[in-house]
Amino acid sequence: MTLLHFWRTHAAEFAALLGQHVMLVGISTLVAIAAGVPIGILAAKRPRAGAPIVWLANVVQTIPSLAMFGFLLPLPLVGGLGARVAIFVLILYALLPIVRTTAAGLRSVDRVLVEAGTAMGMTPRQLLRDVELPLALPSIVAGVRVAAVIGVGTATIAAAVGAGGLGEYIFRGLSMVDPTVILAGAIPSALLALTIDGALTALEHVLKTGQRRARRRAPAGLLVLAGLMVVAALTAAYALKGGQSAIRVGSKNFTEQIVLGELTAQAIEARTGLRVERRLNLGGTFICDRALRSGDIDVYVEYSGTAQTAIFHQPVDTDSRRVLENVKARYAEAGLTLLDPLGFENTFAMLVRGEDARRLGLHTISDLAAHTPGWRAGFGYEFLQRQDGYPGLARSYGLRFAAPPTAMDLSLIYRALAERQVDLIAGDATSGLIAAYGLVMLQDDRHYFPPYDAAPVARTPVLLAHPEVREALAALSGRITVADMRRMNHAVDAEHRDPADVAREFLGKDPR
């Protein structure tokens, strides 16, 4: 699928995502201007009062954006999923450049001009308005330019918390291992950054050297523009919030989850006629769980073992039934309902290249121990951290590696193995890429990994208010086998088909 073809077939979606992206950056930059310029003035005029704020803005700037989303998700008012938290984070990032350039611009105003203005009887306020701010304006615009360009980049990360924007394509492309989809988001995002950079550089130039008339009208023009964008933003935010009656389906950020999210969404749509809002591709287990608890999503598919260890911090248990019951009870305490499993299990799969498996006669994880001291391993971030992940695995099987395992994004890990960057990975048992890359899954002969039965978990009040949603979810129970799941994953990952189509096909073939 070529890039142009992708854009043509996804024109409406593309336009919406581009619009969201512009809106995210636009609103956050405008708010940052509204807050940052006064802070910059304070920092320039009252360094003692301004210094702590500038220091704080400095610290904020050093926090990686994904970590920032993680911090903010559970907070009231600014936290949660979607545009709100994204805009908040973008504002924080945009503040520093604007504060800095405002303060620097004001400080660099010629002392002689300040003295002249004062001697002519200007009040400090008049001096600021008529002399200092106009002279600092090119510097301020330079700060806005930097802030907006950073914002365009950071806003792509916002897709991880369901804020939409062009990052949606980048994350989708990463999880589908489809460079075309990645580029479909990355190229317009880069072009957007260049456009903003160019436009504001031009404005800066006009302000520095240009005609008086343009200079005098620019602030008024910016103000009008700002007003318009705020109105547009409020309208959009209202529209995005939409009716409260919609059922919001979430998913984590890998292929299987997106397919399951689509399956769940389509099943609810088909059975109930309720409006379904998709908040797929959220950045991981923790974000999904928090979103569910905060009411930002109503349902998503979780895996029993993941819930047991990663969400409820319970010891690893290898008994499938016991884990399901334990998890179900703990969800119930939190006002959440774990529905019946969908039928397949997605355990961690220790994967090696097919040729290595044949050459070395590898069948089980135990077979590995003799070879790993000369190997490199690549694991996902979660696997490296989780109680039921790498540390326990290494202990249980006595595995040692040439170097500490490389932390990699799940979407890149299969290719890294196939391309010999690493020799062993922890993937998903249901991944379509296992067949696509000719990888071999080693047997967990010591039963180290707990069961990972996939089952929808939903907010109990929603199920009570809409019994038909419970029916729709119950109808999926036991319907999806490991083979089904691998086939669907393969269709998306290897055949680059649309997850929604794949889900539709499966539901159509398997009528209830």
Place this chain on the structure above:
Amino acid sequence: MATPPVAIRFDGVHLTRGTVAVLRGLTLDIRAGETVALVGRSGAGKSTILKLINRLLLPAAGEVLVESRSTSSWDPFELRRRIGYVMQEVGLFPHMSIAENIAVVPRLLGWDDGRVAARVEELLALVGLQPLEYARRRPDELSGGQRQRVGVARALAADPPVLLMDEPFGALDPVTRAEMHREFRRIQGQVQKTVVLVTHDMAEAFALATRVGVLADGVLAALDTPAAVARSRDPRVRPLLEPLLEASAAFGEDRHTGSPPTPDRDPGRDGVAP
């Protein structure tokens, strides 16, 4: 002719900067319509005196009276808008046109557009700049001398009774400076302001002022007509006259430094005669 009223009075003014006493009991009357030049070495407190008049500084002791009111009882903004200020660096606002620069104080005073426009045109003509040609230009499109003319126009914009000039022509080349001296006398002849001018150049003081004050050690070492100051034997005044003597010696008997209109303003005649 009756003596004009006192416009500005310094009454025992003390001022210290850090631990250094800049002014030590300065007493000085400046009468309406006269041009007083204050001369002194760098750091003698010349600029400080101007800043005391428009209340950029307040005295540590003593009083500065403008129009018989202590500067400490004036509203500083109202006071400053009644006092024109010309500085060496001119300080024209680079983001405003010439007309807008001249209009600053009238606008602060709330004049209407028509009155401002008429005043700008009048002032440009007064300082010898074609209004049609210069009003819309920006400061960086003017020569140094032209900028200083605009600086004078801006200081006179709201027709203030008092004009303060801090080394106004110090940054100009000698030819332009001489031209500006002539222009100043012509303009002052028309507007008759109370002018306090600060300079380190005795020749400039003689060329422009009706009275010259010499500042030394925080007090006035002399305050008199140029002719009287030129004849001073005061050891605090003599060194400031030296450059004039040297320049005159180079010309021999035939000296004309600034084409002064009246004999008592001619430093060649009065400054050199033994």
